[in-house]
Amino acid sequence: MSCLGSVQQKVPCLFVTQVKDEPSAKRERQPFKVLATEMITQKALDADIYSAIPTEKVDGTCCYVTTYKGQPYLWARLDRKPNKHAEKRFKRFLYSTDNSKGFTWDIEEDFKHVPECWIPAKAIDHYNGKPFPDENGHIPGWVPVEKNSKQYCWHTSVVDYEFDLGLVLKHHPEESGLLEISPVPLSDLSEQTLELIGTNVNANPYGLGNKKHPVHLLVPHGAFQIKTPPALNHNDLLSWFSGCNEGKIEGIVWHCNNGYLIKLHRHHLGLTWPIGDPHLTSQPVVVTFSGAKYDYNFESKTLFNYFSKVDGQRFNSLRDIVWDL
Template sequence: MNHLGSVQQKVPCLFVTRVTEEPSAKRERQPFKVLATETISQKALEADIYNAIPTEKVDGTCCYITTYKGRPYLWARLDRKPNKQAEKRFKRFLYSADNSEGFTWNIEEDFRTVPECWIPAKEIEHCNGKPFPDENGHIPGWVPVEKNSKQYCWHTSVVDYEFELGLVLKPHTEETGLLEISPVPLSHFSEHTLELIGTNINANPYGLGSKKHPIHLLVPHGIFQIKNVPALNHTDILAWLDGCKEGKIEGIVWHCANGSLIKLHRHHLGLPWPIAHPNLISQPVVVDFSGDKYGYNFQPNTLFHYFSKLDGQRFNSLRDIIGDYDQIS
């Protein structure tokens, strides 16, 4: 499984964007939309976007694999955000007529505290040796997901720290158009990022599992490469996302040769998301879970135990996997 780029900073848009004064379809209570113009951004051009690898943008929450307590661990995204007073000042600055000189942050006093184990994302800017906020006033970062964490219980459901495994959704290695759910060593994704998707993440746009029987999976970033990619212009990409079966995705992320990532979301083009039948759930999926062959003894009532009992089974869609632990002993 080849790795592409990782999300370690805010990912810029393919096109130069403009702001319109109408309610956002993406974020509640945001009184404006951010839409793409027809001009490719300078950042995209500098990253050699025309030779980049286009991949499906999967809708979930970002995770990171790196060492903690001497072992590979799953880390959850946690951005350090400004406190109320600093946020008010920053918003006044953003909406002011003259904001050309930039906003002055006091890193020591303007931001909320984070856990001691918090680490900043690798590629964010630094000022005087300290992590510096992005254009939204946030400092992207990570916190380790402990085994019995209640706050990150959906994260913990996709890792088995005893066997150092992650529960991964990826393309089947041999059959084109087939998805595969399998356990993969966490060390395989060391220093890389993945997307956590499922029942209780981002309103579950893929319709996985149910409230009674939730299902969550890890998707390595860049794993779903787009084969029939449209030309890099506003018109062709809009037509592809709006009218092509393969285009029924949240967006596109281009992985550039220099490690940069460039993205385009459906909302940038005025298209809705979520949609009724996204491409990810239109593909069959097989469970390749050979845990018993390696002596794994997964805990009952876990996703790992559940899928290990489904080893070899094939489903028409991810939505056909019900996640009922009680029916499998």
């Protein structure tokens, strides 16, 4: 499986943004909104945004696949954040009328401890050989998802380390307009970033599963290329998001030829998310386990076992996936 890009760093917005003195509709306790102007950022222009590949921004939590304990593992996003003292200093700096001199971080003293297995994201800046915080004061990074992890139990539900598998949602390779849920070797996903979506992630905007029978899936970043993208201007993008079925998505991520990623979120245009009928749930989906190379003996009461029992079955929507247990 190919991957168009990696989202291991903060992705800049397509448009120059401005801050409006109103509470954010996206983030609780944020007393301001970030809205897009009509001017495309220089970063996007330098990355040749007009020849980039537009893909759907899927609403979940970011994950990463790389080696741990000698085999491919799923890693969960864990940013290293400032301790209380450093956070107070940073907030005073942000709201200061004179912050022209910049802010000085003490990497050793200013940040909370993270597990020894924590690794920083690849694309972040480094200073004196050490990972440096982004503009929000966070150092993006990852921790491996252990098999019996309680903290990352929804992550563990989409991987089977015994058989080197991840439970993946993607387009069907042959039939246009059809989604497919299938087991994919984690080794095929190595060094890729993905989105974990499902019942217990971000208030479940796609309506997957239910409290009694939660359903979670991995979506490789760049998996859903936009077929009829709008022109790269404010008005056309606003009309596309609000007026067509393909535009019923959280946002767009453009994958540029130089590896850069550029995004635009519905909230940047003043539009709401989540919405009642997102594009991802308007497409039929098939479960494909019979094409696996080996006969697997999955543990009972796992998503892999449940999905293997409905192998070949089609559903009108992701929301229709149910089973009698």
